[in-house]
Amino acid sequence: MEQQSVSAHPDPSRIMQVGMGFWASKALLAAVNFKLFTSLAGTSKKAKAIKDELHLNTTDRHVYDWLDVLVSLGFLKREGLLENAAYSNNADTEMFLDENKPSFIGGILKMGNNRLYQFWGNLEQGLLTGKPQNESKDSTNMHFFEDLYQSPEKLREFVNAMSGIQGGNFMTLSKKFDFSKYKTMADIGGADGFLSCMIALQHPSISLTTYDLPPVAPLAEKKIAKFNLTGKIKVESGDFLKDAIPSAEIISMGNILHGLNEATKLELIKKVYDALPENGIFIAIENVIDNDRSNNTFGMLMSLNMLIENGDGFDYTFNDFAKWAKDTGFTKTELIPLTGPASAAIAYKS
Missing domain, CATH: 1.10.10.10 (Winged helix-like DNA-binding domain superfamily/Winged helix DNA-binding domain)
Known part of the structure; x- marks a missing residue:
């Protein structure tokens, strides 16, 4: 009725x-x-x-x-x-949304205003072609991220955006997950080191490394100094797709996997598995889509944003993550809800 x-x-x-x-x-x-x-x-x-x-x-x-x-x-x-x-x-x-507070998340909104707003006007073209619709749309010789890391201003805006969208999640994860069992952690694609800072503040005994491309290192060092954690978090540089990644008992990634196609996702997860010791864990912090694909609208919109930005990158469900983890050797997975649409997908190596 x-x-x-x-x-x-x-x-x-x-x-x-x-x-x-x-x-x-x-x-x-x-x-x-x-x-x-x-x-x-x-x-x-x-x-x-x-x-x-x-x-x-x-x-x-x-x-x-x-x-x-x-x-x-x-x-x-x-x-x-x-x-x-x-x-x-x-x-x-x-x-x-007060820029003077460490809880400021407006970086992602600023990038949304300055970059993504105009590019989302090309969503139809993205769906028709499967090609990126951002700065690289009209050039066969320029990749957005290559250009990004050559521009200090664009890089700073992008890194602030990543911290903005993940800030609440990092704070929540640092309190909801029991890090006391582990001695070392490496955050791969750690941008300005915000996750490492949140973990260090809650769990001062863990040895932390934040790892990203060389141009990001000064931004990480600045953020670490802002939280008075200089000397407590190691900053390392490299390309996680090409170079060896740091080994640690915990390896984490925030909004990294979703930017990759499935084959590259699997390659990176296998790389993480190989870098972990026995009983190590992998934590992926993303807007994990619900398995029924009917509730996490933001996660699915973020996946469309990966079409706009990368062409073949996409967000995923926990079932997707569990399958990839099993295929690469992990024996157990779990999902920890964080803030809003975000979760931490965790894979355990035994």
């Missing part, structure tokens, strides 16, 4: 909400890009003050519209109305 009732009264609101969802997305991305939430950290301001501070030259009415959209979406709080309104952050934006 309930299904008949629903079908008897079709409602287009969900279609419009998702179909025009880029309106809301851009309102939030613009706020992050303008550092609105950083400006409002710990305080409240009227729209006129915000307009002046952000150098907005549109009408007062449109500034009210933009700020009130952020109120209606739940990102800002407001007391009063229009010219009398005072705006402030809500708990989430105060914690995660």
Whole structure:
């Protein structure tokens, strides 16, 4: 009876909400890009003050519209109305979108605004061709990541994005997984070393290494120093697809496997298996898609983002991970939910 009732009264609101969802997305991305939430950290301001501070030259009415959209979406709080309104952050934006806090996750949103927003306009072309739709789309001689690592500004934005999307997951993993049984850990593709920093703060007895390409090392050293962990985390450089990777009792990767095609995923997992000692473990921190492929929308959208970025990279289910782990020699797997759509897929070597 309930299904008949629903079908008897079709409602287009969900279609419009998702179909025009880029309106809301851009309102939030613009706020992050303008550092609105950083400006409002710990305080409240009227729209006129915000307009002046952000150098907005549109009408007062449109500034009210933009700020009130952020109120209606739940990102800002407001007391009063229009010219009398005072705006402030809500708990989430105060914690995660203030650039001066270590919990800032806005790096991925900045990259979304500056890069991915335009490239997602080419999703249809990506689906038709199976080819990347990012900076490398119109050139046969340039690969995005090769260009990325030659540009300090682009590299910094990308690394900040990776820390932003994984920050909460790293903090959660450091508390939910029992690292006390292990003496050594290497984070492969560790970017700025944020995961190693989170582990070091919670488990100071473990010896940690963060490993990534040479241009990333200065960013890792800077992040490590920011957490007063210089000398406690080793920074090593290399290409995890071409070079030997560090051996440790735990080898971790955050958002690495999903950027690769299946054959390369298997090659890398086998490389990890060979580098682990007996009873070692492999931890992959990703937006692991639910096995029914019906709930983790963000994970599946991230997989489409890998089409945009890499062409043949894709996100995966836990069943996929368990099969690859078994095929490469691991004997046991488990899944630990982290924050939001993310999980830690773990494989044990015995």
